[in-house]
Amino acid sequence: MGLINLSHREKQAIGAINSGELHDLVNQAISSEHLGKLSSLPLYDCGEYVATKLRYFDRALAAHRTAKSAKKREETLYFAHKTGSDLTLAFAQIKQRMEVEERASQLFFVYDLTMPPFGLTQNMQVRVSYRWRRATGDEWTSGSIVFKHKVRPRLDYHALAQPKPKRKPSARKLAENRESDLLCEWEHFERLAHWSVLDYFRAGRDGAGIPGQFEVRLGDDDRLNNFSADFWGRNVSS
Incomplete structure (x- = not known):
């Protein structure tokens, strides 16, 4: 990702992802405690910001998966929801940036x-x-x-x-x-x-x-x- 413009590869990846589907797959991942079908989305190609949020979410799922006590699982579940929300928000932001760039590029x-x-x-x-x-x-x-x-x-x-x-x-x-x-x-x-x-x-x-x-x-x-x-x-x- 450049400072001024998204790359062609990043734009393709962003355009290939449906925001509603992403939201549903994040919830499924939290329920199953694995990324699951979320891994099939080209999130790592959407720029470093989104890729970083995906890595944080993956680690949060792993921590929740290995937690044993009820208190610990409550803490890790909260963090899984938080990092999942951060991921969907990061994607929404980068998608909005792409839309702004595309409108601006007309002039x-x-x-x-x-x-x-x-x-x-x-x-x-x-x-x-x-x-x-x-x-x-x-x-x-x-x-x-x-x-x-x-x-x-x-x-x-x-x-x-x-x-x-x-x-x-x-x-x-x-x-x-x-x-x-x-x-x-x-x-x-x-x-x-x-x-x-x-x-x-x-x-x-x-x-x-x-x-x-x-x-x-x-x-x-x-x-x-x-x-x-x-x-x-x-x-x-x-």
Whole structure:
């Protein structure tokens, strides 16, 4: 599952499952204390969130199956019902997400995240590509926006609070730490950039209004925040 879009495989799996049937099979599984026919549904292909809930439910059934005392079985039965309910809710949420994506895709599509560039530096760029049209009968227009971000050095207060190491870190270790920090910053930056474009279209804005590039705005602490990639004034006009 991508941050922006469900994969084709996930959509196929979600579309193949009937919510009412899922609810009935969850109840049957609790009664029989085994997944049973629930295993035949492509739940593991519906994305990691649903797959995780299914694993929790399976473990809850196993715990209920092996419980001996009346008190223990009462506890495990409650947990089986809870995890089963969590599973059906997770599926309902992912199905709703698919329906929202399908409706939105009639007018716009934002392409998913890319791999980080080789050799990250303090000067970062993320290109977000998209296509859009004003009405379903119109031709598609493709476009992209380049977000720019210069990472500013800042103190690591957590590290300063730790006891000083007996040995000074090697140059290699320092370089590895720096690379790791830059990668975390780039991933955060990329997510913000993609979500900004997606939210722009979801707000009913016109694709013609997206600029070719945008320098992100950092917060007072010189860090990225939820509005740093906001090129369209959401925090002011909406």
